[in-house]
Amino acid sequence: MSKGRFAALIAAMALLAARAASAAPLLAGFYLPWDDTSQASLAAHAGALQVLAPMSAAVDSPQGHVRWQPDRALAALRAKSRPGSPKVFPVLSNAHDEIWDVAAAEAAMTNPAAGRALADQLVAKAAAEDYGGYVLDFENLTPKGLAAYAPFLARLHAALKPAGRELWVTATMGQDPAFIGSLAKATDAVVLMAYDQCWATSTPGPIAGDDWLAQTLDARLAVLDPTHTIVALGAYGYDWPQNPDGKGGVAKVVSVTEAEALARLNHAHVVRATPDGNPHFAYNGGDGKPHQVWWLDAAAFRAQRAAALARHVRGVAIWRLGLEDPALWTKPTAARPLRPGPAPAACAMAAH
Template sequence: MNKYKKLMSLLIMTVFTITIMLPVTPAYAFSVSDLLGQTTGSNDSSGLTNMGTGKGLIDILLGLVLSKFLGSAFNSPADGPTKDSPANGLSNALSKEFVGFYAEWWDTDVSSYNSMVKNADVIKTIAPFWATMQADGTINDRGGNDHASVVKTAHQNNITTLLLVNNAKQDSATPPVHTVLATPALRTTTINNLEAYIKKYDLDGINIDFEMVPAEDRDNLTAFMRELSARLKPQGYIVSIDVFPKQDESNDVAAAYDYAELAKYADKIMIMTYDNHGMWSGPGPIADIRWVENSLKYALKYIPKNKLYLGIAAYGYDWSANGVQSLEFKPIMDLAQRYGAAVKWDDASKSPYFSYTSNDGTAHTIWFENSESLKYKLALVTKYDIAGAAMWKLGEEDPAFWPVLRDKFLKK
């Protein structure tokens, strides 16, 4: 026993010396739980009061090392794994993250802002849609409210902010996104401009939302994300990307997203599992649960689950002979009330819908998302143990979303 005591004393002094020499970890980049690769499984925070201090880190490291040492020193080989040990397949899962896409369609549009502030106890990250990439690599600011104030408010509420940048729409035979992605010099110019933008507004990283990327640019998109990651990640910035859902590689509109390669460079990948039906189709579910699950299962073949976020819609579409109109939840409910339409439930797709005839005699059909359909989407987050969910967009949602989201994503 004297030999063990001497070894324990030496071990304690060694760990203590190493610990006090460790660099301080920035609060915005990591937590102690991240560093140790585990969290507690309890809601009891009494044991976490010193987690942000050097003493807390020392206690944890000593506890881990000594428990391992003492187990080796005093347990006989016959002692099998305890019921709580990893050998029995039990581990503590990381908490899930809720991401809110954020947009301002006009200067006085504060719907996303109000939703963010009201639900800051749930939202861990916002991705403000403030920028558009042009064919020459310049980044156009989309306007909206005072960006700096939004970022300041988000940070005061412990909400990470990622710049959402999309690509300019095609206005000629050559899509602007192809011009940039296929030209190394323009990729560098774009990355320079994106870096300058996120630094200007003290953002925490970036969310790439390049859509309708030509299939021929599959490798070019990967190269862009590799170069963007190499520039931003060493500086502590988060790199994320939104991708179209698919269930095989024959889907032309999603072919440019090389899931496996993108997962090497992106910290977060948001799969846009909505618009199952939309502007280009006849009436139908916004996010048929069967289509959503199959898309998620396919993505998980290539993307680590701790990087994957399920896209959640907060809106609906109104189909009629006059075209298709995107609507937020409140106007949808207003229409149902105005025309006395009963909301129905499609059990196969787990989606609500209704039909009505407007005053001019035009027949309309609306499919949308509500708190009930949301529950089935969030069940997939749990079932497949993915990183979380990302909703388009804050301010459009059913108010009853939030009690459901709070059960799943309440920030500790």
């Protein structure tokens, strides 16, 4: 074979490998820059991820100012890694100082000057830090804000696109499918938050049950392009206290390791509805109250990842690094897709 043909063969093989890599389902990881366990998981497992999504930024004023979270763990990781691997998609939210700043988010979306100021900051920061894009997570919006969200995303997407940067947006599984579809049209990908079937202030129950996940995914993907959809899967637990009067208490978020340690400490019987279902148990706490603990371990994550990938989505994301089951990184991925079953039990707002 001539040198020219050999060089052409090598180039063709490299192109095919690049195309295969770009077509492979991605794995993204959300993490908290200020949390030690999240930083430790990032350092240990970043090599298994194609996208890192740090909770880095918040819009914190009606003028569109962006507050950036220091992230020494990410800086250290990127100093050791080759450029662009993994890609970094910081999360921009309207959460800061333990509030959802609805006024700041909605001003950025409805005030042209604030919107331009916000976009200019994001474009400049992405260029300086070589970000692959951003994940937008504006929550608790009013009807006015919801109506302005998709047009705002379209403008921000247009500002990022010339440099080849992507814009993703989060959506809850319970939001109106037509609204989620409008977000999808304005961005490169929708991140479906496929967890919190039962949530911290609801009655205790599965965080993402098999039937709930399968049915809700199928309903959402009926109006979304799967190849432009990221499914964010839970990897954490809730510990719900129950007050003596029978009224519910606010659940504490626990890691998978903490949930399993609680079960051992209390000699609790751990129950699963299915082999890969959400494990859960009950115990009497030191506060004198009965508790229920539910979580999503490696077995549940692997089954749910298989379910998402069987629906040909672009990839999945972990919410969040630092809370996940360590076995998630060491055991093989299951191939068993979840299938819709009986209608899942509803979780309700707890009575307080």
